[in-house]
Amino acid sequence: MVGELDSLSAVLDLIRTGEAKGRPDLQRVTGLGRGLISERVNQLLRSTIVVEGDLSASTGGRAARELELNAGGGVVLVYYAQLRHFLVGVTDLSGKVLASHHEICDFGMGPEHVLGLVEGRWHEMLAELGRSASDIWGIGVGVPAHSNFESGTFVDSPSLPANWSGYPLRRALSAKFDAPVWLETCDNVLALGALRTGVARRQSNFVYLTADLAVGCGIVSDGRVMRGAQGAAGNIGHITIGGDALCRCGRRGCLEAVAGGEALLREAEAAGRSRESRYFAERLDSGAALNIRDLAIGARQGDEISQQLVAMSGTTIGMALAATINVLNPAMVVADGCLPQLGDLFLASMREAIYRHSLPFVTRELAIVVVDQSDQTGLAGAAQMVLDEIFLPSCLAKWFETGRPTAAIHQG
Numbered sequence: 292m293v294g295e296l297d298s299l300s301a302v303l304d305l306i307r308t309g310e311a312k313g314r315p316d317l318q319r320v321t322g323l324g325r326g327l328i329s330e331r332v333n334q335l336l337r338s339t340i341v342v343e344g345d346l347s348a349s350t351g352g353r354a355a356r357e358l359e360l361n362a363g364g365g366v367v368l369v370y371y372a373q374l375r376h377f378l379v380g381v382t383d384l385s386g387k388v389l390a391s392h393h394e395i396c397d398f399g400m401g402p403e404h405v406l407g408l409v410e411g412r413w414h415e416m417l418a419e420l421g422r423s424a425s426d427i428w429g430i431g432v433g434v435p436a437h438s439n440f441e442s443g444t445f446v447d448s449p450s451l452p453a454n455w456s457g458y459p460l461r462r463a464l465s466a467k468f469d470a471p472v473w474l475e476t477c478d479n480v481l482a483l484g485a486l487r488t489g490v491a492r493r494q495s496n497f498v499y500l501t502a503d504l505a506v507g508c509g510i511v512s513d514g515r516v517m518r519g520a521q522g523a524a525g526n527i528g529h530i531t532i533g534g535d536a537l538c539r540c541g542r543r544g545c546l547e548a549v550a551g552g553e554a555l556l557r558e559a560e561a562a563g564r565s566r567e568s569r570y571f572a573e574r575l576d577s578g579a580a581l582n583i584r585d586l587a588i589g590a591r592q593g594d595e596i597s598q599q600l601v602a603m604s605g606t607t608i609g610m611a612l613a614a615t616i617n618v619l620n621p622a623m624v625v626a627d628g629c630l631p632q633l634g635d636l637f638l639a640s641m642r643e644a645i646y647r648h649s650l651p652f653v654t655r656e657l658a659i660v661v662v663d664q665s666d667q668t669g670l671a672g673a674a675q676m677v678l679d680e681i682f683l684p685s686c687l688a689k690w691f692e693t694g695r696p697t698a699a700i701h702q703g
């Protein structure tokens with residue numbers, strides 16, 4: 292049975308990824324015999340997970356219809372949560388976003404409030420798309436906290452607001468929608484989204500840095516997201532830099548506490564209050580709350596404090612990245628979040644520090660790419676996470692006969 296599902300899953304994967312379009316391709320890539328391939332394809336056609344599409348170009352024999360995933364055969368619900376806003380969406384079974392919605396919402400309001408909003412949006416979108424609850428094949432969630440991928444629960448860490456602590460997110464959502472649920476920290480969801488559909492889709496080894504109010508990264512090694520033993524890999528923001536700035540993790544001198552967005556705003560405000568920076572003093576006098584964009588404007592207008600803070604942040608983050616690069620030897624660093632958007636001074640400082648503190652042969656072919664697309668990448672990553680899981684042989688075994696993955700696959 293296991294062998295049958297392995298080959299079924301392998302054939303499905305090749306069709307799903309477009310690597311094989313017909314039975315001859317499948318035979319060639321898998322090395323399996325014609326009869327076996329034919330049997331697996333027929334199983335997939337009967338289940339309607341795979342359908343026959345256009346006629347393929349004839350190569351001498353009778354033209355055959357191309358095989359393709361029946362992308363419209365079901366939908367995936369996705370939710371990408373950030374601390375101050377979220378994005379929800381519905382995708383098809385190829386991960387294509389069919390509908391999405393952005394909403395300002397404080398994650399710290401807790402599960403009842405936040406999930407109430409999210410579920411409401413999902414129901415609206417499903418209704419607009421003419422889909423029903425029985426079309427849902429899975430739910431993918433990116434959370435701004437650490438989570439245990441296997442158990443679908445939160446890991447108690449300083450990034451998790453107290454009112455989410457211990458909340459059984461998988462159990463709650465899977466029971467409501469009768470669908471399997473996977474949750475993953477946002478950094479890893481972003482890395483997966485970039486790997487499958489984004490800027491890193493030709494890469495097997497890369498670091499996806501999010502430098503924003505907080506700082507973290509997702510790591511892809513040998514084509515797989517590295518989660519670590521507790522689901523807490525990628526904590527670049529808590530590398531000790533030095534100094535006595537108190538971090539939200541309770542320690543002092545972490546990268547995030549020194550050079551993250553919150554830290555920069557705190558320093559800028561202090562410089563305004565002490566009148567050390569006339570620019571920030573005027574901003575505060577006008578009654579406006581400072582935001583990261585103010586630092587970019589200040590740096591461009593020649594405010595020295597802005598320039599110092601922006602350069603310090605770029606250099607410090609670059610140094611921490613260099614340590615990461617020396618250890619992991621990635622081919623690419625993707626820099627996302629509001630800090631890389633601060634402009635040339637930040638990026639030049641970050642690059643300079645990366646090259647200064649990394650081994651030359653490790654950075655010889657390193658690509659550093661700046662993006663500003665985390666929300667869309669997050670939605671795509673959340674969908675891909677679900678699709679990866681439901682089509683694994685071990686998971687396929689639990690639902691293939693019934694035609695659709697349901698909450699039951701989390702049992703046993």
Ligand SMILES: [Zn+2]
Pocket residue numbers: 528529538539540541542545547548
């Ligand atoms: Zn810390």
